[in-house]
Amino acid sequence: MDVLEIDNIELNFGKIEILKAIYFKAEEGKVTGVLGSNGCGKTSLLRIIFGELTPKNKLTRINNTPILKPLYKKGIIKFLPQFHILKKTLSLKKGFALFNTSLENFLIDFPSFKAQINNAIYQFSGGERRLIETYIILRSKAKIVMLDEPFSHLSPLYINKIKEILDIEKKHKIIIITDHLYKEILEVSDDLYLLKDGWSRLIKSKKELIQHNYINDL
Numbered sequence: 151m152d153v154l155e156i157d158n159i160e161l162n163f164g165k166i167e168i169l170k171a172i173y174f175k176a177e178e179g180k181v182t183g184v185l186g187s188n189g190c191g192k193t194s195l196l197r198i199i200f201g202e203l204t205p206k207n208k209l210t211r212i213n214n215t216p217i218l219k220p221l222y223k224k225g226i227i228k229f230l231p232q233f234h235i236l237k238k239t240l241s242l243k244k245g246f247a248l249f250n251t252s253l254e255n256f257l258i259d260f261p262s263f264k265a266q267i268n269n270a271i272y273q274f275s276g277g278e279r280r281l282i283e284t285y286i287i288l289r290s291k292a293k294i295v296m297l298d299e300p301f302s303h304l305s306p307l308y309i310n311k312i313k314e315i316l317d318i319e320k321k322h323k324i325i326i327i328t329d330h331l332y333k334e335i336l337e338v339s340d341d342l343y344l345l346k347d348g349w350s351r352l353i354k355s356k357k358e359l360i361q362h363n364y365i366n367d368l
Contacts, residue, residue: 152178154199154212154294154324161194161205168194169205170348176324176341178293181316183339184328185353185364190345192328193232196296199326200229221294228292232299235283238272242282245271249286256285259311277303284312288319295319296326301334313338332365 154176161169168191176182186192197203199210201220210217221227228249236245242263246253257264260281271279284300301309316325316338329335336342342353344362351362359365 152213152293152324155210155214156199157209157211158207159195159198159205160207161191161198161203167348169198169345169350171207172345172348172350174199174343174350176294176326178322178324179320180340181320181325181327181338183335183342184326184345185332185335185342185359186328186345187364188330191348192345193298195345196229196298196326196328200227200296202229226292227294227296228287228290230284230287230295230297230300232302234271234279236271236279236286238270240271241268242271242274243267245282246286249290251286251289251291255289256282259285259315260308277305277308280304281308281312285315288312288315288325292323294324294326297328299329300327301329301331309334332359 156174159169159172159174174195184192184195194203198205198208199221201222210221222229240248243253246256253267274282280300280303284297287297288295300312304312319325327335327338336356344351344353344359344364346362346364353359
């Protein structure tokens with residue numbers, strides 16, 4: 151079972167401290183959720199893990215072995231950012247081929263798209279486009295998958311299906327997920343971190359989110 155750890159992360163933007171020597175751990179077989187208010191550093195943390203943002207300090211390990219190269223250069227990680235990743239002019243079919251993800255499986259999970267496989271991405275609604283991109287990353291062959299706001303603009307039906315797929319994919323992947331829809335994150339996460347005031351806190355119970363003033367009630 152693979153274990154990803156990233157330790158002693160320090161990130162400053164000018165004189166502003168965003169992350170203060172935080173520790174983060176994610177394991178194969180689990181969905182690891184990250185919660186926090188806007189601007190707390192959730193996206194920055196994912197970008198640091200991915201290797202695209204260089205902090206003041208960090209130590210990345212997989213199975214206790216230090217990793218010196220950015221993870222994306224090792225080809226073992228896929229990242230769904232908040233912005234769109236598929237060119238608008240690509241067809242649905244070519245988009246799946248580009249990321250080497252099974253279109254056939256997508257059509258089994260979402261049969262309503264069968265008649266649209268040759269449609270260009272721009273022809274889909276914002277919610278459909280987010281669903282397609284989330285699915286492409288989640289079902290990719292990467293050992294580590296990170297999803298930043300995957301539930302954004304998704305219908306409840308799509309959200310429920312993505313939750314089912316998360317439960318399947320986590321069995322052979324490390325999955326890290328964050329979203330402002332905290333109830334969805336609480337539901338899918340096996341481990342949960344809260345980012346607040348630059349620090350990471352491993353949350354053991356839902357009531358701790360109230361104690362840390364992240365939510366008012368459950």
